[in-house]
Amino acid sequence: MDAVTQVPTPVNEPVHSYAPGSPERARLEAKLKELGENPVDLPMTIGGTKRMGAGAPFDVVQPHAHAKRLGTGRNATRQDAQEAVDAALAAAPGWRAMSFDDRAAIILRAADLLAGPWRETIAAATMLGQSKTAQQAEVDAPCELIDFWRFNVAYARQILAEQPPANAPQVWNRMDHRPLEGFVYAITPFNFTAIAVNLPTAPALMGNVVVWKPSPTQTRAAVLMMELLEEAGLPKGVINLLTGDGLEVSEVALTHPDLAGVHFTGSTRTFQHLWKTVGNNIENYKTYPRLVGETGGKDFVVAHPSADTAVLRTALTRGAFEYQGQKCSATSRAYIPRSIWDGGFKEAFVAETEGLTMGDVTDLDHFIGALIDERAFAKNKAAIDRAKADPTVEVVAGGSYDDSVGYFVRPTVLVCSDPDNEVFREEYFGPILAVHVYEDDRYDEMLTQMESVSQYALTGSVIANDRQAVAHTMDKLRYAAGNFYVNDKSTGAVVGQQPFGGGRASGTNDKAGAKQNLMRWSSTRAIKEALLPPTDYRYPHMG
Ligand SMILES: NC(=O)c1ccc[n+]([C@@H]2O[C@H](COP(=O)([O-])OP(=O)(O)OC[C@H]3O[C@@H](n4cnc5c(N)ncnc54)[C@H](O)[C@@H]3O)[C@@H](O)[C@H]2O)c1
Numbered sequence: 024m025d026a027v028t029q030v031p032t033p034v035n036e037p038v039h040s041y042a043p044g045s046p047e048r049a050r051l052e053a054k055l056k057e058l059g060e061n062p063v064d065l066p067m068t069i070g071g072t073k074r075m076g077a078g079a080p081f082d083v084v085q086p087h088a089h090a091k092r093l094g095t096g097r098n099a100t101r102q103d104a105q106e107a108v109d110a111a112l113a114a115a116p117g118w119r120a121m122s123f124d125d126r127a128a129i130i131l132r133a134a135d136l137l138a139g140p141w142r143e144t145i146a147a148a149t150m151l152g153q154s155k156t157a158q159q160a161e162v163d164a165p166c167e168l169i170d171f172w173r174f175n176v177a178y179a180r181q182i183l184a185e186q187p188p189a190n191a192p193q194v195w196n197r198m199d200h201r202p203l204e205g206f207v208y209a210i211t212p213f214n215f216t217a218i219a220v221n222l223p224t225a226p227a228l229m230g231n232v233v234v235w236k237p238s239p240t241q242t243r244a245a246v247l248m249m250e251l252l253e254e255a256g257l258p259k260g261v262i263n264l265l266t267g268d269g270l271e272v273s274e275v276a277l278t279h280p281d282l283a284g285v286h287f288t289g290s291t292r293t294f295q296h297l298w299k300t301v302g303n304n305i306e307n308y309k310t311y312p313r314l315v316g317e318t319g320g321k322d323f324v325v326a327h328p329s330a331d332t333a334v335l336r337t338a339l340t341r342g343a344f345e346y347q348g349q350k351c352s353a354t355s356r357a358y359i360p361r362s363i364w365d366g367g368f369k370e371a372f373v374a375e376t377e378g379l380t381m382g383d384v385t386d387l388d389h390f391i392g393a394l395i396d397e398r399a400f401a402k403n404k405a406a407i408d409r410a411k412a413d414p415t416v417e418v419v420a421g422g423s424y425d426d427s428v429g430y431f432v433r434p435t436v437l438v439c440s441d442p443d444n445e446v447f448r449e450e451y452f453g454p455i456l457a458v459h460v461y462e463d464d465r466y467d468e469m470l471t472q473m474e475s476v477s478q479y480a481l482t483g484s485v486i487a488n489d490r491q492a493v494a495h496t497m498d499k500l501r502y503a504a505g506n507f508y509v510n511d512k513s514t515g516a517v518v519g520q521q522p523f524g525g526g527r528a529s530g531t532n533d534k535a536g537a538k539q540n541l542m543r544w545s546s547t548r549a550i551k552e553a554l555l556p557p558t559d560y561r562y563p564h565m566g
């Protein structure tokens with residue numbers, strides 16, 4: 024079909040409340056029971072075929088009740104990886120040849136399946152596997168993933184329609200936005216099902232083939248998402264799912280001559296390792312692999328003396344502790360003026376923090392659940408223990424932990440007099456908020472220090488009612504965050520509204536769910552066609 028079509032105008036998916044007595048709550052509870060009580064095998068999908076493979080087994084458990092197993096997968100081996108790359112490359116010509124409308128229709132159908140019949144299944148898998156509350160699972164997958172899919176289709180349509188603005192006389196210029204040559208390697212984090220699925224599907228929408236390696240702890244939802252994509256009509260081999268730690272997968276994929284790109288979200292350390300490996304192999308690739316990575320953060324809230332204290336308290340409680348602080352955007356450091364801290368804020372904030380309910384997320388009354396695994400628990404426990412032993416730090420809320428049933432760490436507030444302390448620099452990826460109380464007349468000095476005390480630049484916010492202070496802070500912190508908020512929490516970017524990503528050590532800032540990201544998965548061919556081409560090499564000035 025030659026028609027230049029228009030895609031549906033995207034709108035953000037409405038968030039279901041799961042309020043007591045609502046029909047969606049009843050459906051969710053049924054799915055929680057079904058998935059929670061029936062552990063399954065978690066297969067890979069290579070060229071459309073499901074298989075467990077022969078690698079070492081790993082269990083996926085419920086982090087808030089780690090004795091409860093959701094399923095068992097196996098680490099993909101070198102052979103699994105080689106076959107996945109072969110399957111992707113074999114699928115590439117057919118996928119590239121398919122029209123954009125056909126590819127877009129698959130993604131739009133996937134969005135509708137997720138918004139409808141699959142909604143509570145994916146929400147329940149995300150709650151159980153990643154220990155999210157109903158609200159936190161709902162804003163992740165379904166909602167954010169539906170938004171990624173619908174907005175990406177609209178952005179991709181715009182990119183493909185982009186053509187040169189000028190044509191010289193007797194010339195027609197065109198742009199052919201080609202998929203990359205080779206395969207894209209998508210490596211995804213545990214904490215968002217939406218991110219895990221956007222990373223392979225965004226390049227696929229642009230016509231690329233993909234090897235997808237999700238996080239082991241997110242595998243229950245990942246395997247279900249693969250089934251949903253198949254139901255939506257995704258052809259075999261376009262996305263190949265490999266389970267496990269990914270170590271052998273990287274040995275194959277990162278050294279393969281057809282590696283065309285890496286689409287990563289996860290820790291800074293892992294991304295730097297991947298980048299170094301690609302750098303060390305740079306002479307072996309047929310093309311320069313695109314490296315897109317969104318990584319860690321040490322996200323801040325700066326409160327000005329003019330701040331509304333209720334706004335500040337809510338931004339801190341939600342920003343620091345929702346999903347147990349396991350968002351890359353979670354507030355993990357706050358700068359509060361002495362006048363506010365000593366003026367009753369400390370007591371109110373500590374009381375609110377101590378009152379947060381924590382437990383098994385299948386009890387929908389809780390505000391937070393557990394950390395993802397043993398490693399995350401140990402990291403946060405060690406950080407709290409170091410803080411307790413540090414004379415410059417005072418633990419004013421929380422500070423306790425217990426992994427006997429689930430990986431639970433109480434929301435913790437550390438007040439530290441030394442703004443250079445590790446508590447203001449290290450990403451713990453847990454419910455630990457470091458607070459520095461500054462003297463009101465030293466606002467500017469505080470801004471200068473906190474601007475670059477950490478290596479990251481992901482998210483941050485200013486809470487202030489004084490407009491000049493807002494403008495000054497925004498200017499001074501221009502490079503300290505890729506997503507900046509005024510009088511709001513540092514988390515909760517919405518696709519189509521606040522494109523997400525950070526700079527410095529936080530990533531390549533290619534903005535997930537935006538045009539910038541999709542453009543990385545396309546390699547443009549510029550075409551000039553001479554309609555009346557010259558037939559004499561001489562120019563007029565030659566007489
Ligand atoms: N900036 C963002 O948009 C964003 C979003 C979500 C999470 N994050 C960051 O992610 C981190 C938490 O996620 P995580 O614990 O899953 O991160 P991680 O780096 O431990 O793991 C990410 C993925 O990389 C895989 N991996 C690790 N080494 C590998 C290798 N050699 N080869 C192949 N795969 C390998 C893991 O199995 C997982 O799938 C935090 O630092 C957080 O800030 C950032």
Ligand SMILES: N[C@@H](CCC=O)C(=O)O
Pocket residue numbers: 214215349350351352513514515516517523
């Ligand atoms: N996009 C999410 C964070 C993703 C990282 O974990 C937010 O804005 O809170």
